[in-house]
Amino acid sequence: MSKTPIVINAPASKSLSHRTLIAASLANGISEVSSILDSDDITRTRGCLTACGAQIDEKDGKLIVTGMESGPKGGNADGKHKDEAPHELFMHESGTTCRLMTAVAAAGHGTFKVHGAQRMHERPMAELVKALGNLGSTFEYAEKEGFLPFVMTSKGYTGKKVEITLEESSQYLSGLLLGAPLADHETVISVVGKKAVSWPYVALTLRIMEDFKAGFTVEVKEGNAWQAVPWRSVKSATPNKIRFVVQPTGYDATDYRVEGDWSNASYFLAAGAVGKRPVLIKGLAADSLQGDRAIMDILSQMGASINVTFEGILVEPSTLRGVNVDMGRCPDLVPTVSVAAAFASTPTTITNVAHLRIKETDRLAACATEVARTQAETEIVEDSLIVRPGRLPKGREVDFTTYGDHRMAMSMSIFELGGIKVGLDNPACVGKSFPGFFDEWKKIVD
Structure with a gap:
């Protein structure tokens, strides 16, 4: 081909930008994140993380992320200030922010008002809310059950086992995985349902967890026994045949560069x-x-x-x-x-x-x-x-x-x-x- 190519620089990955910011914000210490995507959705995730207690500063084109001391905090986090308003988690139209951050906030302590733009209030959340309820969170709905807006009250993941389907979105599982290292006990997350979609996004979540030193194992069912397998060898999530055992390790601060999207x-x-x-x-x-x-x-x-x-x-x-x-x-x-x-x-x-x-x-x-x-x-x-x-x-x-x-x-x-x-x-x-x-x-x- 004799024609000179048009050269395009790929923007940073949106999926990895969300997950990297979350892991860095949940880590103990300071992480330097470079090549993060600058977009509306990432701005929403940043806003939710700072509302929960992270500090995110810009310096020389990089983000300097100071992690939360002990996980996300909402209003009345210590139980002493009964009249303290819930912390606002405003999602606008970012479905990724909504699903990941709701599950991550539930791993913290306090009350959180979760809301967004009108389209966000029409998108289903019942599957995730049910799982978070089984892990110990409670919900007060402002309008329709299973949908935003709602106020969530959490004391961390108190349950030790939870089931989730991937039929609507893999982000429900990714949110639970990101929150689970903050628990004070091992958490087992099992995939159930009839079919699974978007497995690669779960793989991205596991990659970020591994890179920020969160402990987990992936197990697949062989016969009646659960067998640990290298997570990178998994190519799809077969419902009722895969589960994730997440250790209460928290995250380590890590300097990170986000790849192209x-x-x-x-x-x-x-x-x-x-x-x-x-x-x-x-x-x-x-x-x-x-x-x-x-x-x-x-x-x-x-x-x-x-x-x-x-x-x-x-x-x-x-x-x-x-x-x-x-x-x-x-x-x-x-x-x-x-x-x-x-x-x-x-x-x-x-x-x-x-x-x-x-x-x-x-x-x-x-x-x-x-x-x-x-x-x-x-x-x-x-x-x-x-x-x-x-x-x-x-x-x-x-x-x-x-x-x-x-x-x-x-x-x-x-x-x-x-x-x-x-x-x-x-x-x-x-x-x-x-x-x-x-x-x-x-x-x-x-």
Whole structure:
């Protein structure tokens, strides 16, 4: 390929930024965290952590995190000040912050008012709340049981065993795992239910726990016996066959650098495949535990030319074909893949993504509706999305609805490379995970 590649620096991983900040804030001592993502969602997590007692300062582009002395503290934490107001944990629209921080705060002492923007109050929390209730927390609901807003009163994880399903979100399990090292006893967390989604996000949680010296073992059921296994060898969580034994070790302060984000890099990888010029993305770990590294495999299956080089991940323009792909492990990539599918020569079927209905928006319906504006045919069949490509309306302006969803705004921008003039009703919503997206995107489309 004679054309010079467009060089893009991948933003820091949002998933790892949340988890790194939480572990550093729960640690004894001071951690220096570099390359953290600066976005709306991470700002929410920072706000919740400082409300619970962490100190987070910025210095020379790094975050200096002074951990909480003895875990998260809420209002009336010591039981002496009965009239003390609960500490506010405001989630805005960050589902990750909400699920992780509610479970982490429950591992502390005191009362916490947990609330967010209206969409956050519509997203289910009953599964996590039930588990936290079994661990000793109590809840007062302001509106509807099982949903925000509520006031949570906690005295740490007093229960020793808890069950959780991953059917709605793996973040429930990640939150419990992050909170469990603060208990004063061993905590056993068992995965139950019918199916599991998004295992790679749990692997990211375990990686951060290991890096910050929290003690745990992963056990799988073989016959009637539980067997400890190396956690990196686990590729999926089979309900009723896996559990986590977390020791009461707390966390050690650790200096940490956050790796690049495969989710937010996916738009640029797709751009390299469907555009006119190669794209080189720097800052990604090709051996990353991030589930969204799967974008490399999915685009390759579609016929994209992708090479891992010393400089970064190089994607060159290619003719794409449709694929049949299970995306239960990487749901955040569905908007990217649904758009790439509209550029392909044959239909694509994306399966096992029912949980997309409870994201920032009903992301399954949103992808079907918006991709269909480009003369592709789309269809939702149970937990699957089918995209049958049509002739892209080159030279025409198409107005896309973002639903206030950052991933919809970024993925629909890819249609510019098909000659469509892309209009977005709320481009600013990219600030949730990637405030600098459009600055980088200009390099692609200019």
